Amino acid sequence: MAVTIKDVAKRANVAPSTVSRVIANSSRISEKTKERVREAMKELGYHPNLNARSLANKSTKTIGVVMPNSAKIAFQNPFFPEVIRGISTKAHQEGFGLYLSTGQSEDEIFEEVKQMVYGGRVDGILLLYSRVNDKIMPFLIEQGFPFVLIGRPYNIDEDQVTFVNNDNFKAAKTVTEYLMLLGHEKIGFIGGNLDYVVTIDHLKGYKQALINANIPVRDDYIVHHEELEKGGQDAVIELMSLEQRPTALIVVDDIMTFGVLKMLADMNVTVPGDISVVSFNNVMISELSSPTMTTVDIHIYDLGYQATNCLISKINNPDNGEKKVIVPHRLVKRQSCK
Known part of the structure; x- marks a missing residue:
């Protein structure tokens, strides 16, 4: 017989609603109580049905990651695996999964983004690039959909966009x-x-x-x-x-x-x-x-980590306004200059 929230609540000596809040990582629950409930979940082998929770909360706990072109080409450049390493680290810490774009052209990627937004497939989107005459950013701004840019917005008021960039x-x-x-x-x-x-x-x-x-x-x-x-x-x-x-x-x-x-x-x-x-x-x-x-x-990992941190903050607190994060750079002197 499947273990239920009530079974976990009984083992941890808390109300079922407290178990739900622990699963949602609510800040209203003390760390001590969270630890006790999680230990009970572990002992009983309880795994929350995240799909059911997502339907109830109208949340997917998923972040869309949009690359500048097909994954096949993008992943030939070590920048993208490293930035995604930063993204996935922060996403995992906050209980989010990733949905990678797979479009082969600019138009295909745009259509994919529209499906992410209209189909409710993701809670927010990370754009891993900034393109001149880009169609995606204006669309996301118009839809009021949470997104964060790695890069600098072009021909768009910076006050309208949260972005993480180097100088x-x-x-x-x-x-x-x-x-x-x-x-x-x-x-x-x-x-x-x-x-x-x-x-x-x-x-x-x-x-x-x-x-x-x-x-x-x-x-x-x-x-x-x-x-x-x-x-x-x-x-x-x-x-x-x-x-x-x-x-x-x-x-x-x-x-x-x-x-x-x-x-x-x-x-x-x-x-x-x-x-x-x-x-x-x-x-x-x-x-x-x-x-x-x-x-x-340019601290690629930090670009991904900081961008994900900003996006999850936007998802959880949509009224907080836009922000700009500049990740520092440093010159590493080796053997190729004289």
Whole structure:
């Protein structure tokens, strides 16, 4: 015979309503009582029917996670597994599951988000990117649906959006200034897709540092490719074919930088002997590359954790208003610069 809430209440010597509140992790119940009830649940082998509770509470205890493109492509970049690690840690602590988007195109992802909202599949949504002319954010704002952005809103009033971000402008400006301090003036920039706001902010920071130092901004030193290993390889082919090659490169993503280093090695261009390279993200590959990468640690895990914390707070307290969280970054100096 199945164990019921009444059985747990009897074992813990509390009212059945107290057991329900413990299952819901109510702040009205003391930690001591929660511990006693949970111990009784464990002893009796009681598992709450979360689906039934969700129907009663009109809650799914699920967070929608929206990636910039299909999971197949996104997961080739270590950024996304790491940010999802931060998301899942906080979600697990608060008793939430995750619902990952699987759309292959911008339109498919938008349709999927509409199904999440209209179908009541999730309690809130995490957007793992900010895109120029994005349709999803305006839709979620119009619906009044809880969401948090990892990134910076574009052409939308920041007071309308809760977002968690790095200061990507400042980070790119800092690494450009670092290369100039090392004596470099011919500095190339290998960026990601210009549809993404993070790329725009990186490019602005790079340009501003050059302008401040009275170094001309050269359009032929700026290239954009997919943030994958092949993108880095293609970018190097472009830049190394120039009559005046750069003496240093800023690459906006570690997995791209891995492709950059491989292609430079194939061309017998030594790093940092012939060219210095600075990267972004500080994923594990940056320590395993040869040479090891000088890179900007943007604390990817913290981005995911903080964004999830903000979203669950919005779900539980919808009248609290929007907030902005800036996760700090730091330059990690290794062997790829000279």
